Amino acid sequence: MGTKTERHFHCTACGRCCFGWLPLTLADALRHAGSFPLALVWTPVPHGTKAFAVSERLGFTLRLPNRKQIAVTIAPTAYIPPSFPCPELSAEGRCRIHEHKPLRCRTMPFFPYREECDQAEQLVPRKGWACDISADAPLVYRNRSLIDRSDFDHERQALLEQATTMRVYADYVIKYMPWTVESLAAVVQKTGGNVITSLSSLVTAIRSLDAKGVASRQLGVLQDYAAKTAEIPELVEYHRNYVGWAKEMEYLAGAKQ
Numbered sequence: 001m002g003t004k005t006e007r008h009f010h011c012t013a014c015g016r017c018c019f020g021w022l023p024l025t026l027a028d029a030l031r032h033a034g035s036f037p038l039a040l041v042w043t044p045v046p047h048g049t050k051a052f053a054v055s056e057r058l059g060f061t062l063r064l065p066n067r068k069q070i071a072v073t074i075a076p077t078a079y080i081p082p083s084f085p086c087p088e089l090s091a092e093g094r095c096r097i098h099e100h101k102p103l104r105c106r107t108m109p110f111f112p113y114r115e116e117c118d119q120a121e122q123l124v125p126r127k128g129w130a131c132d133i134s135a136d137a138p139l140v141y142r143n144r145s146l147i148d149r150s151d152f153d154h155e156r157q158a159l160l161e162q163a164t165t166m167r168v169y170a171d172y173v174i175k176y177m178p179w180t181v182e183s184l185a186a187v188v189q190k191t192g193g194n195v196i197t198s199l200s201s202l203v204t205a206i207r208s209l210d211a212k213g214v215a216s217r218q219l220g221v222l223q224d225y226a227a228k229t230a231e232i233p234e235l236v237e238y239h240r241n242y243v244g245w246a247k248e249m250e251y252l253a254g255a256k257q
């Protein structure tokens, strides 16, 4: 694997990381609203932890009822069960939209919600992943810095640019769904996890988004995922969300603007 300060990595395109949740930039989420079932994933990061500073830059800070301060990021996310492949993954394990795939997929395995100096563990493949991290693979990370930083910078910049929109959205949610703060506090208490909100709340809160257009593209996707997850006991929460969100999208798609 090289020396401790040097990391090698090559994607063999095995497709095994193309399962489950896929955090997206807002632009990528809206671009793919006709194929990905979308939701907003809130991640609370306690003060004093490694990712606090970058989460504050990409998100916002919040004081919980117990007075503890947290940073929170809100990621538009393809909300796909961990056992389900990305809808763009072919039966042969290839990406059907390789030329137009989201920034998140281009930056893999690096992750801009962490500091650049904390990326080493992103280069350790998870169980079953066929990433090549041998010395023969290209050198991608040295002295806690990326060798080729173009995709990482591009994704990080997109996240920074959408941060204002996400803060406006957070204010809306905290005002009209104040129990979200309690849910964040509960997640911090159990030291991990996320809070999920619907895409319909985002397109309602941010008036510049084309709520009707987004809703008409999401409706069929959510209905499809509701059907695919019906009667799978371990996916009952996914199923309930898809059904509820499809109804919200149905309303928005038909609502007068």
Ligand code: SF4
Pocket: 017, 018, 019, 022, 086, 087, 088, 089, 090, 094, 095, 096, 097, 098, 101, 102, 105
């Ligand atoms: S868009 Fe392509 S690369 Fe990204 S998760 Fe889906 S199949 Fe994988």
Ligand code: SF4
Pocket: 010, 011, 012, 013, 014, 015, 016, 017, 018, 108, 109, 125, 129, 130, 131, 132
């Ligand atoms: S698991 Fe590794 S090798 Fe397989 S597609 Fe993902 S990054 Fe590439």
